[in-house]
Amino acid sequence: MSRTRVHNLNVSLDGYAAGDHVSLDAPIGAAGKLFAGFDGRFIHGVGGVDGPVTLDRALTTLWGQGIGAEIMGRRKFGPQTGSWPDDGWRGWWGDETPFRTPVFVMTHHPRPPIEFADGTTFHFVDGSAHEVLGLAREVARGQDVRLGGGPTTIRQFLEADLVDVMHLVIAPITLGRGVPLWTGLDGVEERFTVESVVSPSGRTHQFWNRRT
């Protein structure tokens, strides 16, 4: 049983899950306030992180639990478009990435993998959601596959009915523009059970579990 899981997917009230105009200076575009409540120090657990354990932080820790591989869209890896320039780009994360597993970057421009000492290897693959999920499962050693975003990639997997668990965080903000999550997904909630809980921070956490 290897599931496909989405975690800490922050969505604005008007349905945007990232900003447009991604650039080197603005990795998530003009949507910084979407992640204002997200404390990335907690993705590997509450242990060893200074600061109170809150609901928002507790739920952030689901991110890495039992994950054997990640799939991401190209824009999550870098700001480049088209053919890869020979610029030595190795992702947004510097010498140490948070992933520590194989990561499959979906791109129409395949290239050789990039390996890190921390256990992360980025593979650059062209293919459908089904095909790329197949590749990720092969190396996930029976563990779950995390679908890391961005919104366009997640939407693609939702369309193909390949998402098993999705942890959404509805932020009480409006963006007015950005990358929409829900376009073309009318009624997608019918394929899931949805549990909602309001955090004292004002965010709403939702657990979407695919009906079996």
Next chain:
Amino acid sequence: MSRTRVHNLNVSLDGYAAGDHVSLDAPIGAAGKLFAGFDGRFIHGVGGVDGPVTLDRALTTLWGQGIGAEIMGRRKFGPQTGSWPDDGWRGWWGDETPFRTPVFVMTHHPRPPIEFADGTTFHFVDGSAHEVLGLAREVARGQDVRLGGGPTTIRQFLEADLVDVMHLVIAPITLGRGVPLWTGLDGVEERFTVESVVSPSGRTHQFWNRRT
């Protein structure tokens, strides 16, 4: 920074956190319904466990995060009282325990440690909360120490102001009898910030973080 943490502490509306009359057949006494909503399969994370990811289950996974040792009361280890009988008792858990760390069992009757192949070693120690916490910290390798209960042990650590993080689950039930958690702790909440969130299951999760 090694903290002392309490997780998944289920408490009834009338303040009981375990039943009385613990016996071989009733490890938590007559308080089974206190744990009716607790799914122990999730203590090591949501990965690899069949079943929907819900809020209650998500929060259960904090249990093992960054924990280097556990402290428990004698009654959590077994039903015996007084001098230890020569009965081969190795705890409630069979050949494989959930702990996988050193565990300090507080008892007025010290005895040699009991070791398991899974990484768990039970140490039987006599001493104050301060003293036993010191022993646990020594072997926790800088990680946090989990205070595993029961209620009497947790109350003792709260009295000594040694609890840094406490995850309470208020179950919407009354027990009428059992082991009380709050006796002698009037106003203990003033030493903490307390965040509450209501689960769709009807339980209230609380995060107590000691004020610094």
